Amino acid sequence: MEISIKGVRKEFGSVAALRGVDLDIASGELVALLGPSGSGKTTLLRLIAGLEYPEGGQILFGGEDASLLPVKNRNVGFVFQHYALFRHMTVADNISFGLRVRSARRRPAREAIDARVRELLSLVQLPDIGERYPHQLSGGQRQRVALARAMAIDPAVLLLDEPFGALDAQVRKDLRRWLRELHAETRHTTVFVTHDQEEALELADRVVVMNHGVIEQSGRPEELYRHPSSAFVFGFLGSANIFPARVSAGAVHLEGMERPFAPAPAGQPDGRYRLFVRPHDLRPTDQPGLGFVGVVQEARFLEGIHRIAIAITGRRDPVELHLPAHETPPAAGSRIHLASERFGLFAA
């Protein structure tokens, strides 16, 4: 079901958690709400679920105002960060809970419920654990049971709060791929919250970056990564070297460097800026005209990438440079000349 959020505001006491958020989620879309803690992403998720009520604005489910609909009538599947499985119930009872609490008129027959539980257990690839209790399962298994429980009620939207937050790295990666496949299969409209940019970029159709209670930018993962609209988004979506810089006479200069770093982008007004450049967008160059010179401090090799720290006079932190595995890293102590055509300029 499509979901539309219009000008939603939420305060906790005197603290503004959301300051006017507009967002449209298409039916069947897989959306990530990405942001640091305190950015309002979890509050937005809980507002969609009906676990909180907005102070202003509207939340529409399929065109109908659901802002004041109580949570139990909203028909959302919510997966909690720590799963919130009912400890005294078996896995099967947990999954069927949402069906069993329905009024007699809407409750499926016993056999239909059992069949649905079996179907969901095989969907989450845990066919034989129906009789077990949550404490007998691993973290990854609990996560999948929680998801099955949320899907049992055929929710209008699936909401996942930091779904992989409590799992260790390898399980997290496996579950990510699995969730991607599951979504491709079921096409449930899904919104999940994460503070991990890698998770958001890998999993979501669309990433919504939030900061200080507003949406900074929203778009497809690659689009966001390539064209971040603000310094915050640039910095949050990956590692970046940040320089104070200025634009004058059609060129970008790094503060304290003689030669220009690059030609200024067309239409960029003169003035002071902060320049962001990704470690893998920097390139060693022989061209004498542009870029800057530094001294190689150390080179490490990790996950198929040479990670090289470069010291520059007048700058405290070394500049980070990433080179692909097939290239030979420069020796420590050698001088290196770097330039880049890809960078971001944001108001200082």
Added chain:
Amino acid sequence: MTDTTFEAAQKRGRHRRPRNVLPGFGPALGFTTAYLSLIVLIPLAVLFGWSLSGGVAAFIELATRERTLAALRLSFGGAAIAAGINMVFGLLVAWVLSRYSFPGRKLIDAMVDLPFALPTAVAGISLATLYGPKGWIGGFLADYGIKVAFTPLGVIVALTFVGLPFVVRTVQPVLEDLDRQYEEAAATLGAGRLQTVRHVLLPALFPSLLTGFAMALARGIGEYGSVIFIAGNLPMRSEIAPLLIVIKLEEFDYRGATVVAATMLILSFLMLLAVNLLQAWTRRHSA
């Protein structure tokens, strides 16, 4: 060379029990056994010895006398009813104290412990005055034909008073630890408030409720001071078993007193055992 000594050590070790990593098991167990013997086991053994000094048949005859049975029935029945009342209202108090914040919450929280702290005789006298035919509550209830003081009902009132803190203090921490997310999860799945309480909250609280019940029950069975002032102590009607023991002691009927005591002990043990088994059973299904 190191290899051979290692192997030799291993071979030697094979004949020995593997040592526990926690040291001091022997002395600790020894002390525990000695201590429990001194404090619990030996006094109880002496009690049973005394009670059986006239033979088993005499024991049974004394234990099944009408007055003894009536007193036991009142003590155990009253304690069970009072513990049951406390289970319901203690849960309510614990709920209010842990879920809501309001002015005076700390004060009410402290008041819950008063039945612990108050000398039982003081409690008994206040209750007897309050619930007596001329007391505030007793006078009011008398208008409706309900007599509390000097009846079995009075016994229940006194036992409810002394048992309250047990349930509140065992349930409250569990309730405070119980994450709101379980209630929220139930709500997102479409459960109403009552369904959430019945299917999610109560099962989670049940083990601690049971513990509170057992403790209130145990306290109620043995309670003496607060009851005797309000009960009226009419034999066969409002006389509790601990009082019967005191009466027999005053009559120098030591065997009779120990028979009542031993019977109480056996019954208490069986009741607490049943509660514990029930608890173990529920725990196996939650953990």
